[in-house]
Amino acid sequence: MKYLLVLLLALNPINDLNKIAKVNKLKKQAQEAYLDGDYQKAIKHYSFLIDSLDVADDDVLLNLSNAYYKVADSANALNNYQKLTSSNNRQVKSIANQQLGIYANAKKQHKEALEYFKQSLKSDPTNEEARYNYELLKKLLKDQEQEDQNKDKQDQKDQDKQDQEKKDQQNKDQQEQNKDQEKEQDQKQQNQDQQQQDQQNKDGEKKEEEQQKDGEQKEQEEKQGKEEQQQQEESKEGEKKDELPKSISDKLEEMKISPDKAKMILEAMKNQEIQYLQQNKRKAKARPKSGKPDW
Template identity: 45%
Template sequence: MKSVFFVISFLLLSISVLAIDPVGKIAKANAAKERAAEALKNGDYEKVIEHYTYLLDSLNYESPQAELNRAHAYFQLKDTVNSYDAYRRVADSDNKELKSKALLQLGNLSEMQKEYENALSFYKEALRADPGNQKARYNYELLKKKMQQQEQQNQDQQDQNKDQNDQQQDQENKDQQNKDQQSKEDQNSENQKNEENQENKSEDQNSEEEQQKENAEQQQEGEQSEDEKSEQEKEQQQQQEQQKEGEQKENADDQKMDPATKQKLKEMNISEEKAQMILEALRNKESQYFQQLRKKATKKQDSGKPDW
């Protein structure tokens, strides 16, 4: 607290002395500028700020050049806030050359912050204030070219991104088409497989029906064959019986042949033995004729043919 009071008292005393002694103020101002210049030469920027602050704030010395030098010292110490404020004060000066330099530095600070539009605007103002400021012109042209290149790169990147997006979209559309085509082919294959299965199933059913039909026909034929066999056995038995009956009848005929018949055979010049042979042949023909009639009667009619 005492130190603060001492500083305030010292400042008030200095102001009073300076107001009373303007010659002493000028001497102190010159001494402060010399100390600041020496510190700037030695690269002691903190001392530079200290001496110029005493000159500008304590002595209330108006000097755009001193303000610009103090701003440079802030800039070298990377104190961007104080340097920016100091350059802004110089930019309001009526001195065109100093104003142009301050605007140049404001442009540099803006470019460092990547505020390229503001930087370009400060460079333009610096050239308007002093068209001979070659540093401002160089920085303006360089930044403008850099911004154009950046804009072109951004445009190229956008075009590249667009091309990539288009290619990706085309690939997605192609993949979707392939997927749809594959799905369609799979569906067609599945339908064809189902149709083949259905056809195979139908063929199996038809084959089964045909087999059943064939088995039924074979069974029917077997039954017919059995019937025919039984009929043949029955016919053979009848033939044997008829033959036996014929023999018996022949013997009976031989025994019963009357003298008149014998006389007639003798007139026809036919022996009894030949007459018996002719009679036997007729009997056999008669027997065969009856057998054929029985076969025709027992044979089943084809269901696919008409009755007539």
């Protein structure tokens, strides 16, 4: 039993030496593959070192991350770079932050990328690539911010211009509308005035016609009145001729002779008188006998 323990202790250093030799050999092979551009072979060697040989070396993990980066395996690359941001090796930590900044910038996550570059410089101020990326991105962000501000100002200016043009157009439309309304109102007033004037003319003509008709009617009535008066006067005159004097009428009444009968008597007397006159007239026209005067 004592000899067996001594044998095991004697074998451990040998095993360690063999492992170290194997690790170094794989590191060299992985590095050669990486430099030759055979990144898949490099990934295979570095993964075997970490997973199978339990190599806890930040340089190996960084090289594996870089190999994943080269073959565009962003998921594995980002996962391993993220692990290295807490590394005690300041240079490894700086490179890990730098690579994370590159990924963030590619995704247009510019502010996040700028923070990664900043952390990279804090870890290793001599990292010139991280400094270049930081300064360049900072300038780009500043220019972008200025451009955005200018764009915002221009957009605001354009918006103000559009608002002013819209306002001017509204004012113009309102003025046109007011003009149209005034024109319509004027036309309406003119129509009303014309209608009123036409109505007045019609009323005047109607009044004139009525006056003319009234004048004609009045003239007709006056004429008719005169004719009626004349007829009345003639009738009265005839009645006067036909009427007997009151005294005669009274006497006729006393004699119990009616006016009609009296008229008949008068007419007969007039006829006899006319006959008498006519006979005397004929006698006067006869020649007197010779030697005798005609008186």
